[in-house]
Amino acid sequence: MQKEAVFTDLVREHQALLYKVTSIYIDNKEDQEDLFQEVVYQLWKYFDSFRNDSKITTWMYRVAMNTAITYIKRKKRRPDSVPIADVFIKQSEIKDEVFEERLRLLYRHLQHLNTLEKGLIFLLLEGKSYKEIAQITGLSASNVGTKISRVKKKLKTNMTNH
Amino acid sequence: MEIEELQSAWIQMSQELSQQKKLTNEIILDMTKQKYQNKFTMLTKYETIGAFICFVIAFFVLLNFGKLDTWYLKVCGVLTLSFLLILPVMVLSTLKKIKNIDITNGSYKENLKVYLKTKNRLLKLQQVGMAIGFIGLLFIVPVTSKIISDKNVFLTNLKVEQYIIFAITLVVLAFFCKWAYKGYQKITQSAQDLIKDLE
Numbered sequence: 001m002q003k004e005a006v007f008t009d010l011v012r013e014h015q016a017l018l019y020k021v022t023s024i025y026i027d028n029k030e031d032q033e034d035l036f037q038e039v040v041y042q043l044w045k046y047f048d049s050f051r052n053d054s055k056i057t058t059w060m061y062r063v064a065m066n067t068a069i070t071y072i073k074r075k076k077r078r079p080d081s082v083p084i085a086d087v088f089i090k091q092s093e094i095k096d097e098v099f100e101e102r103l104r105l106l107y108r109h110l111q112h113l114n115t116l117e118k119g120l121i122f123l124l125l126e127g128k129s130y131k132e133i134a135q136i137t138g139l140s141a142s143n144v145g146t147k148i149s150r151v152k153k154k155l156k157t158n159m160t161n162h
Numbered sequence: 163m164e165i166e167e168l169q170s171a172w173i174q175m176s177q178e179l180s181q182q183k184k185l186t187n188e189i190i191l192d193m194t195k196q197k198y199q200n201k202f203t204m205l206t207k208y209e210t211i212g213a214f215i216c217f218v219i220a221f222f223v224l225l226n227f228g229k230l231d232t233w234y235l236k237v238c239g240v241l242t243l244s245f246l247l248i249l250p251v252m253v254l255s256t257l258k259k260i261k262n263i264d265i266t267n268g269s270y271k272e273n274l275k276v277y278l279k280t281k282n283r284l285l286k287l288q289q290v291g292m293a294i295g296f297i298g299l300l301f302i303v304p305v306t307s308k309i310i311s312d313k314n315v316f317l318t319n320l321k322v323e324q325y326i327i328f329a330i331t332l333v334v335l336a337f338f339c340k341w342a343y344k345g346y347q348k349i350t351q352s353a354q355d356l357i358k359d360l361e
Contacts, residue, residue: 037193
């Protein structure tokens with residue numbers, strides 16, 4: 001029971017993190033909920049394997065992102081999907097049109113990236129250092145730096161063209 | 163839009179999200195439970211479609227039961243109806259039972275015990291269904307032949323082509339049964355693993 005309580009507190013505290021991981025890879029509400037559930041299950045499954053040699057959020061990012069990657073490989077995208085930015089806007093109580101538009105643009109630009117690029121830019125947007133990104137992704141810090149600068153260039157080109 | 167603008171939109175979204183604490187302990191635990199139920203949803207869908215087809219055929223046989231004019235064809239008719247009605251109902255009710263095991267309540271040991279018992283019943287039913295499926299050809303073919311083309315196969319000499327078609331049907335049926343049974347085993351095993359994970 002103690003383990004259950006610790007786990008549920010952890011998920012509740014970091015639900016925004018999990019939501020963001022699911023939103024970066026999936027662009028429709030139904031699959032996003034399904035993935036969210038899969039992530040929670042995988043976290044529970046491997047909860048015992050978490051060792052205190054890294055931050056709990058680092059471990060959560062790693063499990064959630066790996067689960068998402070496995071999920072999208074397995075799942076075919078539905079043609080009638082709802083863009084994730086719209087899902088977020090409907091869920092939230094924000095009535096800021098400028099912010100809504102920026103959010104839509106943000107997700108539109110992110111959709112042009114491949115799986116690895118999405119993961120890297122997501123962690124960068126989350127304010128993670130290259131060292132932390134390296135810990136989460138398993139890449140070397142220098143490799144992370146190189147890849148991120150490429151992704152930034154790609155994003156910039158994309159943003160200039162649209 | 164610049165990258166810095168992306169970042170500020172992301173930060174604003176993160177702040178909004180962190181204020182929305184929608185999940186409760188109950189919902190989180192339900193997520194693992196839902197995961198378990200999902201494993202059987204697809205099986206239930208296929209079995210429901212199968213059961214519907216069986217019921218339609220049974221209805222058709224029942225409507226034409228009068229055409230079965232000898233005692234042995236009547237016996238075949240009753241056996242066909244039993245096969246088409248009883249087995250799908252038993253499979254669906256067992257699937258419902260296995261789906262409804264509440265894996266988040268009760269002790270691990272109790273859940274696993276109930277699950278294993280129901281799982282064995284489900285697999286046994288599939289085995290029985292397959293065995294009857296093969297034997298069933300012996301009573302389903304005469305009934306359908308009599309109803310559709312008014313031929314009593316017990317009194318008709320079959321042609322070589324008909325024997326070949328019968329043999330091919332048996333082989334295809336054997337492969338289909340093997341494939342379906344493996345699928346069942348895989349799903350039930352992964353659900354069992356899920357229960358073990360909750361230990």
